[in-house]
Amino acid sequence: MKIQRREFVAALGVGTTGLAGCTAFGQNDGEAGVTGETLTLTTTTSTYDTGLLDELNAPFQDMYGVTVDAISKGTGAALETARNGDSDVVMVHARSLEDDFMREGYGVNRRDIMFNDFVIVGPEDDPAGIAGMESATEALATIAEEEVTFVSRGDNSGTHTKELALWDEAGVDPGGDWYQETGQGMGQVLNMTNQQSGYTLSDRGTYLSRRADSNLVILVQGPIEGGPDSLSNPYGIMAVNPAVHENVNYDLSMAYIGYITSPEGQERIAEYTANGEQLFFPEALSEDPDFEQYVPEGWSADDSDERA
Amino acid sequence: MSVEAAVDIGPLIVDLSVGRGPLFADFPFESQYVTSIIRVSLYVSGIAVFLSTLVSLPIALVVGFTDFIGKRLVTAVINTGMGFPSVVVGLVVLFTVSNQGPLGHLNLVFTKEAMIISQVILATPPITGISLAAVSSVDESVRDAAYAMGGTRLDVALVVVKEARYGLATAVLAGFGRAISEVGSVLIVGGNIAGANGISKTRTLTTAIRQEARQGRYDTAMVLGAVLLVLVLVVNALVMRLGDGGTVR
Known part of the structure; x- marks a missing residue:
């Protein structure tokens, strides 16, 4: 050295x-x-x-x-x-x-x-009950309905663009106390989500590299693990x-x-x-x-x- | 017992250093990565403060020595400058040096030189303002005495600078503190670039801290924060020591 x-x-x-x-x-x-x-x-x-x-x-x-x-x-x-x-x-x-x-x-x-691909992650006990849903839009619609905390990148990034497209498809205009726009990077958003036991949309790579430090689990898989194509991330x-x-x-x-x-x-x-x-x-x-x-x-x- | 401890610590260190390659003792980064970041920080802020001081001192001396209409306004403008938000300065400098901007042909965007420009703008007002206060507080009798002994304007200025050296050192340190601790402008105009070989080009301690925090690696961000604090402390100690050296004759 x-x-x-x-x-x-x-x-x-x-x-x-x-x-x-x-x-x-x-x-x-x-x-x-x-x-x-x-x-x-x-x-x-x-x-x-x-x-x-x-x-x-x-x-x-x-x-x-x-x-x-x-x-x-x-x-x-x-x-x-x-x-x-x-x-x-x-x-x-x-x-x-x-x-x-x-x-x-x-x-x-x-x-x-x-x-x-993207995955929807959230706390293990999954208060909104979206685990295993086949459709990303259905999962987001449920999150909006249950008004559980959802942390958004809110930074005009690729992930944020995908998230907005999914909300649009789900026919939901996200807003209210449960929806937090942070303007932060993915790692930080995962941390915030973990601390608040909320949900977020993450690219699989960043989630995997941060998994050791959080209690968040994948609730809706992306296409790599057989999830819907709408969560692909090219x-x-x-x-x-x-x-x-x-x-x-x-x-x-x-x-x-x-x-x-x-x-x-x-x-x-x-x-x-x-x-x-x-x-x-x-x-x-x-x-x-x-x-x-x-x-x-x-x-x-x-x-x-x-x-x- | 000690073997167990070593085993426990091992994976922790490896975890902190994801993608950074070999380790330097139990420090979570490759040493040359950190060394290069420190060098960029010191280089950019050091040169910026040097240039700011060259600009600030004459302004402070002239404004401090002369009485003119609008002096209070000038002082107010200088003091307002101390509060320039660094992100705004960064944006303005970015638009200036961007390839679409007036200085675009110089290819300064995302270089250390661009970072120096923005830090000069940030550091000059505090250095000027505090220098002005220091110069103004030098007793008028000192100046009168210097004049009486037949000193030229330069001699008088030197005497005042010598009298006010502690205040002036404080001014330079305040400028340095402003420069090395700001993240807004250097991130925007510098781009936080480090090469694939792990050597920083425009990454400073502050932008590196922000990057670690962005990735949620708060522990490594804290380590870099401690490095920054120690660095500022050392620079302060050195400058104050220089000031002391002046008194012991």
Whole structure:
């Protein structure tokens, strides 16, 4: 450890740019182009907080001799940063918001990357009695009817977007004392939910990584464990359109998208586990064509309104 | 007995360090992760306070020495600045350095330099305000004596600075405390970036604490909070020590 620290101090003496330079020298032989550049990635808290992103980015950085600056925010904020041209590539999980982003011309070359699912969690004694329900909307309707505490992300994140869509489907306009909008990240919301013995919608990955510290149990499963498809949680990646923001590093964005959707990247996603459980399931590779991943959902060339 | 204890502690430590790799003693983070965060915190706040002091001291001396119409207004403006909400400053700086903003071509967004800009804006009012109070409280006879002995304006200023050094040290420390403990602006303009290798780029102690809290890991957040407190304490002790060194001749 001592040696490591000395090396670290020496490296810092050279400075951060020097550090990046060192990596570049090692890899520069005959490989011109992106070496030494920085890719700014805005992504969601769930990919970051589960630790997946570090696992994916380290090999990419070594492969190209570049640096990936990952900024984790809710899906809405991540897309907004990209809209301002402050990031090169976005990896998020709210298809409706991604579609808006593409329709407005900010995002290009969208790919499906992976999926996991959402689960509805709550206290073990389940005062609302939703355990084992087959339908997520039925469970939410019951929670609203019983007016038991429900903690909402309330932060325009992918999870929040999904939650609002589910309330909408359930025909409930959530409000009142039992419904708490927190504006916090998933881990914190799980903690608050646990402390109040309430219910919440969580992505499975964050729930699994926090399970050891809480008494919350899964009451309605997502599709991975045989639950309803309405709780699926697909992740997509898009490059920021260089025709809109000419400052973005489009080449490197596409290299990153290529890496993430490559057999190697997909394998890393499949092999990533937390507490012994797989958190994300790759879905970029398929023998059958999947054209819908490239365009907004329901888009068709004949539909002139959609193209506007 | 001791073996049992070790077994008990083992999993706890591993649990705290999820995804962080090898451990440094019983500290829940990799040492270079924490070291790099501390370095970023000190670098950003240190430079910001240095620049703020360069701006603040002349302002405080000029305003403190001269009488002019609107002096009370200027003082009021400076004192109002002490209350700038850091998130608002962060937002304004973000819009300025964002690629769509007036300074967009400099590519400052999500860099340490952007964080320094916002912290300079935050630290300058308290440093100016407290310096002004310190300079104003120096007895007028000291200034008169300096003039009487044929001192130039610079000589007089130096004498006043020397007399007011404790107050000025307090001003700098207040600015430093404001800078290193704020989370709102550095999070917005810096983006809380740490590399995949665990080395911080724009992650400070405060944004790291916020991140741990976001994930519900309050225990590790507390550890980082303790580090921050110790750091501020050490800096305060050092600066006060410097002040003492000035008196012992």
